[in-house]
Amino acid sequence: MASRLPRYRSSSPERTLMAPALKRKAQDQNDPPVRKIHKPLSKSITSTAPKPLTKPRPPTLTAGTRATQISDLTKQLGEAKSQAREHIHALNLANDEIATLKRTHSMQVSELEYDIRKGQLQVEELDQDLQLARTEVQKLRENVNQLTSTGQDMQQQLSNDAEVIAALRAEVEALKSEAIDAESVRRQLHNTIQELKGNIRVFCRVRPDPSPELANVSYSKEKRDIVVTSTSESATGQQRKDVHSFTFDRVFEPHATQAEVFEEVSQLAQSCTDGYNVCIFAYGQTGSGKSFTMEGGQTEETAGMIPRAVDQVFRVTNDLKSRGWEYTLEGQFLEIYNETINDLLASSSSATSTSSTSSSPQYNIKHDPQTRTTTVTNLTSVPLTSPAHVRSLLLRSQSRRSVASTLMNEHSSRSHSVFRVKIEGVNETNGERCVGWLNLVDLAGSERLNVSFAGSVGPGAERLKETQNINKSLSSLGDVISALGEKGANGEKHVPYRNSKLTYLLQYSLSGSSKTLMILNLSPLAAHLNESLNSLRFATKVNNTTIGTAKSSKQSR
Numbered sequence: 001m002a003s004r005l006p007r008y009r010s011s012s013p014e015r016t017l018m019a020p021a022l023k024r025k026a027q028d029q030n031d032p033p034v035r036k037i038h039k040p041l042s043k044s045i046t047s048t049a050p051k052p053l054t055k056p057r058p059p060t061l062t063a064g065t066r067a068t069q070i071s072d073l074t075k076q077l078g079e080a081k082s083q084a085r086e087h088i089h090a091l092n093l094a095n096d097e098i099a100t101l102k103r104t105h106s107m108q109v110s111e112l113e114y115d116i117r118k119g120q121l122q123v124e125e126l127d128q129d130l131q132l133a134r135t136e137v138q139k140l141r142e143n144v145n146q147l148t149s150t151g152q153d154m155q156q157q158l159s160n161d162a163e164v165i166a167a168l169r170a171e172v173e174a175l176k177s178e179a180i181d182a183e184s185v186r187r188q189l190h191n192t193i194q195e196l197k198g199n200i201r202v203f204c205r206v207r208p209d210p211s212p213e214l215a216n217v218s219y220s221k222e223k224r225d226i227v228v229t230s231t232s233e234s235a236t237g238q239q240r241k242d243v244h245s246f247t248f249d250r251v252f253e254p255h256a257t258q259a260e261v262f263e264e265v266s267q268l269a270q271s272c273t274d275g276y277n278v279c280i281f282a283y284g285q286t287g288s289g290k291s292f293t294m295e296g297g298q299t300e301e302t303a304g305m306i307p308r309a310v311d312q313v314f315r316v317t318n319d320l321k322s323r324g325w326e327y328t329l330e331g332q333f334l335e336i337y338n339e340t341i342n343d344l345l346a347s348s349s350s351a352t353s354t355s356s357t358s359s360s361p362q363y364n365i366k367h368d369p370q371t372r373t374t375t376v377t378n379l380t381s382v383p384l385t386s387p388a389h390v391r392s393l394l395l396r397s398q399s400r401r402s403v404a405s406t407l408m409n410e411h412s413s414r415s416h417s418v419f420r421v422k423i424e425g426v427n428e429t430n431g432e433r434c435v436g437w438l439n440l441v442d443l444a445g446s447e448r449l450n451v452s453f454a455g456s457v458g459p460g461a462e463r464l465k466e467t468q469n470i471n472k473s474l475s476s477l478g479d480v481i482s483a484l485g486e487k488g489a490n491g492e493k494h495v496p497y498r499n500s501k502l503t504y505l506l507q508y509s510l511s512g513s514s515k516t517l518m519i520l521n522l523s524p525l526a527a528h529l530n531e532s533l534n535s536l537r538f539a540t541k542v543n544n545t546t547i548g549t550a551k552s553s554k555q556s557r
């Protein structure tokens with residue numbers, strides 16, 4: 001019995017030190033310490049209860065027996081006392097245990113109350129959150145309702161807009177068709193104006209020069225006349241003033257800009273997109289500004305007629321897309337040096353005439369009278385994609401040009417350069433087609449033999465040959481233009497196109513179906529006066545020529 005009690009003693013401290021969590025765990029396992037303790041305690045108390053004292057025997061016993069009995073009883077009493085003490089001790093221990101358990105229990109109750117309060121607070125918070133969420137949901141519902149109503153309004157608006165768009169589309173289609181008709185009328189009117197202006201026109205442009213030794217040149221207010229005054233000696237030795245007056249379609253004074261010149265040229269560039277062949281020449285003595293006029297400088301301001309005309313062709317063909325036209329542009333660039341053709345767009349490995357071998361490509365001019373088109377065999381033809389592309393081609397070809405020095409201009413070009421653009425258009429809307437050629441020609445210098453020729457042997461002989469060829473082709477050009485002008489209505493007069501490569505190449509761009517512009521470039525220097533007068537006379541001869549009515553290559557399907 002006594003061996004059971006220490007078990008309680010040893011377990012009690014463990015229980016009082018146990019963490020609340022562990023205590024709860026113990027409760028969860030349905031093993032409350034109180035019950036555990038009560039059971040063994042009651043058992044222990046019951047099992048250790050004092051046995052009832054035996055009833056004293058009657059006093060008939062002997063003294064010895066009595067003494068023995070007394071001794072036994074004393075012994076029993078001692079044992080009973082000892083048992084009672086043990087019971088009292090056990091009861092004390094049990095009381096202590098109960099007090100400890102009561103404290104533990106009270107702590108557990110407090111903890112549980114705390115947890116309950118905490119739980120209640122959480123429930124309150126959750127209630128508030130729920131309330132807020134309900135309000136939010138309510139607002140969202142209202143928003144959804146508003147959006148649904150806006151969406152319905154928008155749908156209505158869209159269907160209204162779709163009707164307006166359909167009406168506008170129909171209007172655009174009608175306007176497009178009107179524009180196509182208007183474009184045909186514009187083309188007719190444009191070409192009537194060009195015909196009225198004359199299919200051969202001559203502009204005169206005088207180069208600026210800061211030198212004080214300038215020739216005596218004056219200009220009319222109407223910008224059409226140029227008057228050159230020279231002095232000469234009469235047969236009697238007297239100084240005489242000769243006044244030479246020339247009239248052209250337009251005269252540009254030295255301060256005229258590239259843009260001002262192009263303003264007048266642009267009308268012709270426009271004609272190419274309408275299916276006409278156009279030829280623009282720069283004519284003049286070496287150093288008079290031909291290359292500047294045709295090619296110009298690298299800036300927007302100084303860009304010459306070639307890049308400006310090409311820009312315009314791209315602009316016009318692009319604008320015409322809205323009227324049903326689709327154009328393709330192709331470019332060729334060649335030079336005629338000493339009556340031989342060089343391909344300026346050929347790959348660098350291809351040889352030019354100056355270093356020609358038997359394997360060099362042969363450039364022969366072929367005409368097709370049926371379609372009135374001219375082709376040059378083996379000549380490179382490049383599809384032109386943009387104005388920038390054309391400028392890069394011009395730069396590339398410039399380095400290939402035959403350049404040699406002469407007395408008059410150290411880096412003078414000694415060849416005619418011809419930049420040709422084929423402009424082919426198709427209008428799928430009305431079935432019209434057209435092909436026009438734009439020929440932009442920078443002629444070689446027109447100076448006379450005795451001025452630029454340095455000697456008759458070595459390099460001088462080479463220069464002499466160049467100058468002879470240049471002058472031959474330039475006079476052939478004059479002859480062709482004169483013959484065209486003299487040609488009667490029935491066209492019997494022979495036109496000597498074959499006399500030079502240049503005129504043969506440009507045969508279909510100079511005759512009846514073409515428009516020609518010659519820009520005469522003049523040097524204002526007194527030293528160049530005689531050359532200037534020669535150029536002015538040549539240009540006047542060209543200006544007085546009238547070529548028959550131009551015909552567009554336009555065809556209908």
Ligand SMILES: Nc1ncnc2c1ncn2[C@@H]1O[C@H](COP(=O)(O)OP(=O)(O)OP(=O)(O)O)[C@@H](O)[C@H]1O
Binds near residue numbers: 254285290412445
């Ligand atoms: N209108 C102008 N404004 C400014 N500079 C010009 C003008 N015309 C010509 N020049 C300048 O005069 C010089 C000679 O001009 P350019 O080379 O164009 O002459 P060219 O007639 O083509 O000569 P060549 O027959 O030798 O080719 C160049 O330096 C050029 O820049």
